[in-house]
Amino acid sequence: MKLQNFDIIVVGAGPGGSIAAKVAAENGFSTLIIDKEVIGEKGRYKACGGALAWELVEEIDYPEEKIARVIESLELHHVDGTDYSKKGKGAVVWRSTFDQFLTNMAIDSGAVFKEEEALIDIKKIRDTHEIVTQKGKYSAKYIIASDGVTSPTLKLLKWPYFKSEDLILTITKEMKTIKSDIDDTLGNDTVHLFFGVKDLIPVGYAWLFPKTETITVGWGNQINLVKNSREEFKKFENLPFVRNALKNSTQTIFKPHLIPVGLRQQLYEDNVFAVGDSGGIVDPISGKGIPYAMMSGQFAIEAIKAGEKKDRLDKIGTFYRKSLDRRFLKILVAKREARDHIFQNDENIKKFLSLWESHRSSEIVMRKLL
Ligand SMILES: Cc1cc2nc3c(=O)[nH]c(=O)nc-3n(C[C@H](O)[C@H](O)[C@H](O)COP(=O)(O)OP(=O)(O)OC[C@H]3O[C@@H](n4cnc5c(N)ncnc54)[C@H](O)[C@@H]3O)c2cc1C
Structure with a gap:
């Protein structure tokens, strides 16, 4: 097998990897991006709510016809019957379509993209990393590990993994239904989140995200507190509001x-970067990770560029951080x-939800409004 050399190899073509590959290629680095799956509508299913802030949709010029639903508001339900609502424009997207759009941006910028190539080995030979997939052998000075929360790249490199209190186990079901039923039960432009420390989920929440003719039903709880995930998920599905929304629907996906x-102990070592979920770069309260994956992919490449330009390769990790x-x-x-304080009891949750109606969560936390 002939070894092919690149400046940068990006492992994983989710949002973090595609943006890293795009920025790398735009900056003149020879760039390879690989994914173990096929990315696109007929390719891998990625379990995700797919909620994006409208600013992100605009920033990347995401075509309106690729949006599964435009959102104008967020309804926050506590199981004791108290409801809170929050206005704000956003979009819900299918990740297959969204990820393919970003991957195409990387390809258009000049990155070489190889699908259905899983990284199966990585080792350092002098000052380059050599990676092996089922189909080829490649080498590069820099590696971007954007291969998700279980990151095979970082596992092979023996980087420490996340603590169990820093992992949320989620279940996603895609429920096919008809548009008019969604509009009647959920509203035509509203996503719904469900909370309740005592009676629903100790540390986490559940959600109903409407797409065109599908409702994405999700549930997530801190993994070390999960006793029986299917039973806990069922408890959520049995809430009267949820039962009503799903009454005429058929399950197409369960994942x-x-x-x-929480962050990985390290985000950089020896010319390897943890980007997006592989580094735990996710909002710990909402679980939002798409924009942070994209930005961290960009910052990793900018750190390489700055280190090379200033001839300060020893500083690349610091630049990234x-x-x-x-x-x-x-x-x-x-x-x-x-997060630990908010989910301590239902009183704290409700205080947070009521503040969230009119503030950004970052404002609540940084201004210590809780
Ligand atoms: C249920 C759920 C709901 C969510 N909802 C939202 C939401 O509404 N909004 C939001 O912003 N975030 C949401 N998130 C978080 C969001 O999905 C992630 O933060 C985001 O996908 C991280 O992007 P990434 O590029 O780091 O990794 P990923 O999107 O996980 O991509 C990793 C890629 O690496 C590939 N890969 C893995 N192993 C290998 C290998 N050995 N070789 C090659 N390739 C490999 C995978 O196939 C995959 O394509 C949700 C997450 C979950 C689980």
């Missing part, structure tokens, strides 16, 4: 997946602490 809600800190990482770290 468990993890969300990391500093950009992350400056833009959002300090807030995510503060949110991780706040």
